[in-house]
Amino acid sequence: MFDDSLSMTFCNQRYIDLLGLPADLHQPGARLHDIALFLADRGDYGEGAVEQLAADRIASITAAPQTITRRSDNKGKALEFHSSRLANGGLVISLTDVTSRLETERELARVNQTLERRVKERTAALTRANTELEAARAKADAANLDKTRFLAAASHDLLQPLNAARLYTSTLIERAKNTGVAELADSIEASLSAVEEIMSVLLDISRIDSGAVRPSPKSFPLSDLLRKIEVEFRPMARERDVCLRILKCSETVVADRALLGRIVQNLVSNALKYTRPGGRVLIGVRRRGNRLRLDIIDTGIGFSRDQHKLLFAEFSRLEQGARMAQGLGLGLSIVQRLVATLGLSLELDSAEARGSRFSLILPAARRRPSPAEPPETLPDSHAGVLNLRVLCVDNEPLILEAMQGLLGHWGCDVRCALSLKQIDRESMLEGWYPDLVLMDYHLEQTSGLDAIEWLRHNLGGHLPAALVTADRSPSVRALAEDRGIPVIMKPVKPAALRATITTLANQSRRGVLRRPQG
Known part of the structure; x- marks a missing residue:
């Protein structure tokens, strides 16, 4: 101081x-x-x-x-x-x-400088890694896109010749009844069916895993889906002597129509395959609040709780099921993938030797009052001669030849064309009006859906038509359904083809689709 x-x-x-x-x-x-x-x-x-x-x-x-x-x-x-x-x-x-304090501060400054340098180095390394990752992701996306395109082309090109083979075989089976070659024809049909199932399943799995399947949920009545299931599987149920019962349903669901249909098709197909003759398969829908439960119930061989995980494993089949039906064990693997893709849930309950229940939990659309519709009687696709005029358009001559042979055997007057240009150039429709059209989707200069619209525009009225295609993409099915055109997948199953033709013919006769006058 x-x-x-x-x-x-x-x-x-x-x-x-x-x-x-x-x-x-x-x-x-x-x-x-x-x-x-x-x-x-x-x-x-x-x-x-x-x-x-x-x-x-x-x-x-x-x-x-x-x-x-x-x-x-x-x-x-x-x-x-x-x-x-x-x-x-x-x-x-x-x-x-303050010597020690300043030394601490200087040391802290040095540490900060070192840390800043390390942060810059790490940031630069992370930036490089992100750049490389983005490049790798872009490369993977491009590869997936190429894979998707390849699969789309492969599914069409591989299934086309198989479709022709199955049509020829179906004609052979029809003509070989009560002859010595009937058993041989049935064996060929069974082998082709196995090839078709393997190819279809593998293509479906590849498309799902590559991300090519993108859901497009919309509201639609479940009755439409159930009606298609009955048309497709009633012949199979009759052949296996299994009672197929589908309960009426007035509910509307919000889902991707095509992908949901694929799930239900696989589940119903399994139920019929693994139910012994004399058994029953029941399909029905119940409302649970704002959800719907679609049940597929069978009295088949069933399985134990310990076997649940094995059911969905790829290439895994239960011993008893493998003895009853051929297959790779991929159907439920596809179901599991599609259920995950749609964001749905699947419940299952089963007991060995007593049957199984597979239940899809679906989002219900808001209820709207609608006028009651009279029950529709499904056509008997095995009854009598069809006696119809059918126009077939496909860019594969072998398929046209096989289709003409099968439909001709059913009593149809068939005209075939490779394109709209050929129809116009050869004046195929002068003095001849088809009762219905079977149209391929991939034509040389246009799509099958546009070709159907062209025919309807030039012939007048609402010409009954079905799209026959090997293209399994949901977008094609959605486009067809938006225009009210049923889809028949290649390779064509004769029972499904005949059922679709009969349905379209009955609609035309009832006036749902009218032939133009004059």
Whole structure:
């Protein structure tokens, strides 16, 4: 402490030790000026004139009511000075050795610099990794797109000749009844069916896993789906002597129509395959709040709870089921994939030798009052001669030849064309109006759906038509359904083909689809 004349009145030992003052400079009465001269002469204030260095130092600590300064002594210690002027003009100086604190701060600064450098390095590395990942993702997306295109082409090109073979075989079976080659024809049909199932399943799995299947949920009445299931599977049920019963349903569901149909087809097909003759398969829908439960219940061979996981494993089949029906064990694997793709849930309950229940939980559409519709009687696709005029359009001559042979055997008057140009060039429709059209989707210069519209525009009225295609993409099925055109998948199953033809013919006869006059 110093008085108003800057003469020392008191100091403690710590002050003496930090400054290293001689005895005459830490006694009461020692002048601040003399202390500054001593420290300047010792070199604490750096190089320069001692008097000037001392004067500058005193000025720096007395220039303001309060000051904070920092300097190093001649031994390298860092000292921090706090000075305060008193009301009577005196001065109080306190000092602290901040050497360790400054070293800590410098070390922290070095650490921060190192950390910043490491962050920059890591950021640069992460940026490079992200760039490489983005490039890899783009490459993978391109590969998936190429794979999707390849699968679309493969599904069409591979299934086309198989479709022709099955049509020829169906004609052979029809003509070989009660002859010595009937058994041989049936064996060929069974082999072709196995090939078709393998190819269809593998193509479906590839399309789902590649991300090519993208749901397009819409509201539609479940009765439409159930009616198609009955048309498709009633011949199979009759052949296997299984009672197929489908309960009426007035509910509307929100889902992708094509993909949901694929799930139900697989489940119903399994139910019929693994139900012994004389058994029953029941399909019905129940409402559970804002959800619907679509049940497929059978009295088949069933399975135990321990076998649940095996059911959905690829290429896995239960021993008893493998003895009853051929297959790769991929049907339920596809079901599981499609259920996940649609965001649905699947429940199952079964007991060995007593049957099974597979239940799809579906989102219900909001109920709207609608006028009651009279029940529709499904046509008997096995009854009598069809006696219809049928126009077949396909870009594969072998398929046309096989289709003509099969339909001709059913009593149809068939005309075939490879394109719309051939129809127009050869005047095929002059004096001959078809009762219905069977149209391929992939034609050379247009799509089958546009070709149907062209025929309807030129012939007038609403010409009954069905799309016959090997293209299994949901978009094609959705386009056809939007235009009210049924789809028959290649390879064509004769029972499904005849059922569709009979349905279209009955609609035409009832006036749903009228032939133009004149």
